[in-house]
Amino acid sequence: MSEFIKILIIEDEKIVALDLKRRLTKLGYHVTGMAANGQKALTLVNQDLPNIVLMDIHIQGSMDGIELAGILQRTHSIPIIYLTAYSEAQTVTRAKATKPYGYLLKPFSDRELNIIIQVSIERYESDILLKKSEQHLRLALEAARMGTWEVTKASQKVFMGKSPRGDLEPITDWESFFLTIDNSDKSKVCDFIDKLCAKKGYAAEIEFRVTTSAGKICWYKLYGKSFENGSSAQYQVVGILQETTENRLAKDRLAQAATVFECSTEGIIILNKNKLVDCANNAFYSMTQYQERNLKNKELPFLTHRSLNGNIYEDLWHSVETHGCWRGEIKAFKRNKEIMYIWLTIGLIPVETGMEKQFVVMISDITKIRETQEQLAHFAYYDSLTNLPNRILIMDRLNQAIAKAARDSSLLGILFIDLDNFKRINDTLGHKHGDSMLCLISQRILSVLRQSDTLGRLSGDEYIAVAGNVESYDALIRIAGKILDCISKPVVLSNMEIIPSCSIGISVYPHHSENPDHLVQMADTAMYEAKKNGRNNYAFYHPGLTQRAAHHLTRERELHHALINDEFLLYFQPQFSLINKEIIGVEALIRWKHPKRGLLLPAEIIPVAETSRLIIDIGNWVLKEACKQLHQWRTDGLDNLRMSVNVSIRQLADNNLQKFIAKLLHQYSLPAHSLELEITESCLQNELIYISCLEQLKKLGILISIDDFGTGYSCLSSLKNLPIHRLKIDQSFVKGIPLDKNDCAIATAVLALAQKLNLQVTAEGIETYDQITFLLGHGCNELQGYWLSKPVSPKHIPDLIRDFPDQLADLKS
Template identity: 40%
Template sequence: MTTDIDVTNAKIHRLSRLYLTLSRCNHAVLESTSESDLLASACRIAVEAGELDMAWVAMIEPEAGTIRVAESFGRGVEYLEGVQISLEVENPHGRGPTGTALREGHAVWCDDFMHDPRTAQWHALGERFGWSASAALPLTSQGRIVGALNFYLTQNNAFDEVARELLGEIAAVISHGLGRFALQAARQEAEDRLRESEDRYRSIVEHSRDAILLTAPDGRILSANPAACRIFDCTVIELQRLGRNGVVDTADPRVAAALEERRRTGSFSGELTMLRHDGEPFPALLSTSIFTAHNGELLTSMLIRDVSERKRKEAQLAYFAQHDALTDLPNRLLLTDRLDMAIAHAKRSGASLALMFLDLDRFKQVNDLFGHELGDRVLRQSAQRLKACVRASDTLSRQGGDEFLIVLPEITSPEAAMTVAEKLLDALGTPLSLGDRDVVLSGSIGIACYPEDGSDANTLMRNADAAMYVAKDLGRNRYQFYSPDMNARTLERLTLEGDLRRAIDGNQLFLAYQPQIDLTHRRLTGLEALARWQHPTLGLIPPDQFIPMAENSGLIEPIGAWVLETACRQQAAWIAEGLIEGTVSVNVSLHQFRQPNFIEVVAKALSKSGLAACHLELEVTESVVMHDLDRVMETLDTLRSLGIKLSIDDFGTGYSSLSHLKQFPIYRLKIDKSFTQGLPHDRESAAIASAIISLGKNLGLEVLAEGIETTEQEQYLHSLACDAGQGYLFARPMPAPACVDFLRSFSTANHPPS
């Protein structure tokens, strides 16, 4: 496969040969004794020095108006025996490169001989000789077009801009040589052009960004251009002291092959290690050729390009292609390669290995709470801690997001993987210090072992992933070894997630409503709307199963919007029927609350349903409102300005700051059911419930207790001056039809049915 280096090498070599061709043609103009001698030399030099396949000269016979082959040289000159060329544009044989160049007086370049319509008349003949590219350059004498210099090659696209310029220079030199034989006065002009050409050549050499050295057979450096002094970091005199052997790293194993190729063919092009003046090695592309000077001395030209920077960038790109930009850990590509190598080694040696799939628990909440910048810092610090827990021979890789893979080659037993897993969990469990706050993480780890759990990388990854999800399902912050039944559980989880995506449009979601009761007057104050999923085949799916799934999959936003619109529409209808006068409460997740369009979603739900804002209560948890306080306060103030009531749900389970709590525009605290369940006998629960109620009263807030199941709990909370409650004692969450019956019954009896 041809690489960029191969293409660059070929280009440098081709230009070097064309420079040599130009130089030799210059000398041929001065040394030739006749027109035919000059043209024959030009064709021979183009093939031998320029490495073109065939060259020939077409000359115009003025009296007959025909074209003759004056001179030719190279492989395939037999092609000219059958070729027909005309000067007339009307003649198809006059529309090719040679006829056009002779007629119009400009160079004609054909980079794809066999597909160029201009060469259609010669395709069949050209195919026999393998022509892929050709060029025709007009030759002039005394201002008249007298012929054309033609080149043929067996490779496409051989004429780039520099090559065209050099071939044009060659044609110009030959043209002036022809003029020399037409008129003696043209000799002086040819010499002037020669000097100009050499000046231009010298200018190219002087301004080249590549080093150009001319060396003698004994290795002496005869001349060096400024770029050589810059690349080798020394003066010309210092370069000459070094000599050819002093600038080439003879320890490079490629040198021997390069010398052999140059001895055999007279030239070499390729990559070698060169040495700067102070001995520092650097990679270079070298093109060198042996040629005979006009005095008969054998000289060697060396064209040297420093590719250190390109090599550095290539190495950098290769590194970036295999490493994660955030953590600098190997990415999935490099991990897979190392895992394949570890498996191959294990197969040969009979050893075992383990693959761990680690997922940071609830990292999405960290991102939502603190923002992506702090989330990235968490990932970087977590990666550093994990890296400190594994051996140098192990591979820790970030797969993206909060997922990491760890390859443990050559383990003695599964217990060894268990030991590493415990170290990883311990490392994650230590709080991360991030400026003015600490973040505590945990991880879920799935472990698959070779060869028991898979004999290839894909199988091991899939099974470690399945084991990781089981670890999450079992409560997180643990590791789990793979077992064959886990794939079924993984498939079930993925299937359920797919079903959830279709649940909204499939009318499988519905709302259940739980009444909220004034504990003093036994009066209905409102309803809490709770999402439920009636799966067509699995039945009722618990909220604690599908709500986290919705949050992890990004479905919580459309589900949340549906809950909000449905609850508002139903509440508006019941108020219109006179069944209720209070509020409907809707839970808002962290992800919903932080959506940029959250206010618009709420306003849209109210507008579409016709529900007055004072009849809507939004419940948020402490974790939602205790971070990014400026933004939270702005959102809460906007909601309150619309007339919406706000409450803190599950109060007491988070880490609220009282100084911030009193600033929030909320009207109610909801005591979490975990505290209510222990009442009245559990002293800690009683103390917490009493403290929350007292706090609420002091802040001028209402307090509602969740999870009331017994009369004893109700009476105790009422004795503490708790305002309201909800729970199974009053009613379980009910679908809308059952809730209608409840509302009518409650309205009649003014108390819940027993």
């Protein structure tokens, strides 16, 4: 049905109007036009009359939407639906005066929009049918136009008379009139007259059709009675000829109205002058489960002074008596006490002076619509997974909390809660288990918050808690501590025990800001500080964090431009085998030719890049440039050189990494074993996604090494399961050799572990000859460090390879 419905949009916001047009078109409606002011709207209505108008209240021009609606109602009687963000009492009162078919608050969903349009159209059509029914009833009650006729038994001739008003003046004689009677009715009329003439005291009537000279078919009725004519023993027939065309039409219309009354899906009730039930249709009894005997000559249960608020009752009937109509939504009860919401229309039935007035009541059951609206409203303000307030509602609650804190001169805390490493749960166990954990965490947090506090879910694994009326920072620390404790309890998902944790950032009103958006942003910034400090922790906001965040954003933008503008380059630090007296490989290390600050080291690049997808793009650039350079060296005759490239965890999680590396090996004709990928100890935490990636890389023939071994949280039991072939002893353990006994012990232990697991070892950060002597003496042959060579540009590598034997001799001497 929607494709035949024409809609005019009156909205001063062009973007909103275009979006509304798009949504209406999607729903199958035809938009006749869009107007931003009243004058343009009136022009469009005159050009193409719409079925319905969607009206914004605040529009451009000298008149607002409510004034324009009044004009349209008076001139065209077009259904109006208000679409507005304003719901204050004054605006609603003015809008109600225009008798709109709907009042929908922005924002609203397509479903809400479609429902209110469909309901309005159906209601408008019902109003039209009601008007037609009333017209039919009026026509049926109009006085009949009449003329007289008579016939004597002797002459058998019909004589025509005239009514005092002369209504039948065109009929001059029976013979002429008889010729206009429909051929199928002539014999019936003749038989009717003959029977009257033959039977004394006989009375009857007959209705027949007549075709006028203009071809119009009219209906007439003959009423006749025969009686004795004095002492002549003769009797005559006297009667009335009545044109019943309008009566016949009125009768047909009354039949139509009765059909509407009985077949309408809306409940229709007729009330007498005392507002008591006279009759009602089947739809009403079916809708309310009442029976006729329950209500006959009684008040409608939902229209009593008791069931309605006293003021509403008085206003309702005052409107009916004054304006002839009232429309609105009320709450009612079925006979079984079940609640129902109905759209109620009450009209005063027009009657002639002196006749008793009556009222017609029409009800539509909108319970499902109301329930749907409530569900949609719930969806609009609550998270569908956890049933917690969403961002819109939590910000509204925060505004209210700030207003209360301002009145009470109290502190207000905003706690931004982010689950640590939640993505791993989704990646490893799937989103279904991840959702289950989010619901469980929500309930845990709620269980430790005060009843006056509000918890909301922003998105993903982010929550906000609003803690009002706190006396000090210590109170917020206690709340944060309770949250940390309750979340850290073990959770069993898919037969796997998980110890969740979270990081909490805290901002305080009014110390940090009085703006709700700023307070949330500050708490978010503080949360990242908590993560930076080791996670499973809380941190309060301080201004330095904003400066750091601003620097981070600036650096991230600079890195993006650096990648586009080709500002990166690679340096290479040789890896030495002292036993073989040769350079066996190089580690690719990124440098940044900053336009203002000169050459920058990886510490200025990697930490920022790792917080976004930039690390994947930069990491892929390093891989490509390293393979390209290795290809060039191999072309120059350096066939046995190994290229080591650092790879981040985020790169390992990228599904395209294996294909990308395989493509590079093919593009630059490199044997897979000439490329070594260095990963951090984070991959030792048995993350299935990382292990799977490493296994696929190993199948390509690529070498895998653990960089900075011993500095992270290594899970030694999983070390044997990883497809690695080398450990790199971190320079922090090499630095104290041979004087620091702890460093010596750690280095010796790593070498022994690697020997047992059949892994090779490279020691990083060599700065003294004594370190070389110690490591060689304990079985570590491959070394890397500044004492042997700093990272250098690609052009210096061939010279270092050629000169290394002489350099080694000089070092020993």
